[in-house]
Amino acid sequence: MDTAATFDRILVVATRQIGDVLLTTPLVRAARRRWPRARIEVLGFQGTLGMLAGNPDVDATIELPARLGWRGGIAAFRRLWRRYDLALITDVGDRAHALGWVAARQRSGIVAPDESGTPWKRRLLDHAVIAAGDRGIVHTVVEKHALLAPWLDASNPVPPVTAPAAVPLPPELASVLRPGAVVVHAPSMWSYKQWPIEHYADLVRGLIAQGRQVVLTGSSSARDQECIAPLRAMGTAPDLVDTSGQLGFGQIVTLLRQAALYVGPDTSVSHLAAATGVPVVALFGPSNPMRWAPWPAVTEQPINWVQSGGTQGNGNVTVLQARLPCVPCGRAGCEDHRASRADCLPLITPDRVLAEVDRLAPRPSAPA
Structure with a gap:
């Protein structure tokens, strides 16, 4: 792996709930700081990406139905196929890893330590982060940030969570x-x-x-x-x-x-x-x-x-x-x-x- 690599197009795969999407924003900010000229897009399920509204580090969002089905899967495959240089996969799920493999030539992802499907996921990754689990001692924000470990200095602090852009009250x-x-x-x-x-x-x-x-x-x-x-x-x-x-x-x-x-x-x-x-x-x-x-x-x-x-x-x-x-x-x-x-x-x-x-x-x- 080239730790000095420059990526022009980066996809963050965040296929979980609204709060989990918000907690990917320190990862996105760190990627923006590392590759300021890259185009960074975030993929998630419909109805979960509102937390990214107005985020200055996100160039675009991609919403997919929570249930793709065969037709939706084929459409997503065609839409994503190798469009990106790097995929950052923030979810241990099978679908997230499959989408990351389809989308990018290089992939960094989170995998569960004891999951039966983990071996095939690890084989698809250039860099794997082992999930700490709900009894673990690593915060999920830090865990996501570790997806960039091959390309960041170890002393780089974790950026703050980025809230959506403020909108006036009624x-x-x-x-x-x-x-x-x-x-x-x-x-x-x-x-x-x-x-x-x-x-x-x-x-x-x-x-x-x-x-x-x-x-x-x-x-x-x-x-x-x-x-x-x-x-x-x-x-x-x-x-x-x-x-x-x-x-x-x-x-x-x-x-x-x-x-x-x-x-x-x-x-x-x-x-x-x-x-x-x-x-x-x-x-x-x-x-x-x-x-x-x-x-x-x-x-x-x-x-x-x-x-x-x-x-x-x-x-x-x-x-x-x-x-x-x-x-x-x-x-x-x-x-x-x-x-x-x-x-x-x-x-x-x-x-x-x-x-x-x-x-x-x-x-x-x-x-x-």
Whole structure:
């Protein structure tokens, strides 16, 4: 392998969820710095690439259906065949590696250590990064950055996560926002990451009692709306403002940059909040912070998460966990499936979160 190689066309294969796409942006930034004149494109599934809107390091995005089928596969093959000099494959999945092989003459990819299909993937790669797994000690941002190891000096720091370009808020929302607002994101995609809604209700009630404005975020999906509906009863505008289903990612960036603090679970919006620089309180259950803690926007020291710290912080991000010997288990909850319960999450009490908010964000002054 030519470690001094110059690549003119680079494809980043990011075929996972929205949050995973956002966490590829340090890799993309590092590739841009290494090859400033290259054309860099990102391939992902439809509906997942919105986090890259306005990203100055991305020249184009390619969206593919999550289910290609035979016809879609043949069309993708024809569209991608050897268009690129280098493919950076950020997902261990079979399809991601097949697409990378089709697209580029040289390939650097992440492979699972114990997966039965790994040998054929390794044979297709010029450089392989072994995935640490959910109980591992390497953060996913660092792992993705390691795809460039053959071409970077070992001392090169990992760049920050790049948030989407900010977009103005709707005028009716901008007019009611107060300085010092706290953004609360209640919904989680999976049950095993869901902090109890009754805890969120107590949190929202407590924040309003402290004189803080609370802004709720979430999507228009049925699950998100089910989570948010009970919280709407905790107050009225302008003390409580529900923006769920109304904002794009660029508008959420604007909202977060105006806020005093953000509270949310292990989800894509928490990663987005961390990237904006707002103080973040992230509520973690089974997930391993060493792998999945939101990546801080600014830090004066190396980012050093531990698997179980109770309360730990780096830069603008604070992670709260229950103090149990099994935390984090790195599994999909206690029953290890997406609809599983996670007994650790209810043990993070609303009072504990309120105390952390008080520590990180002074209460607003009472009106004269």
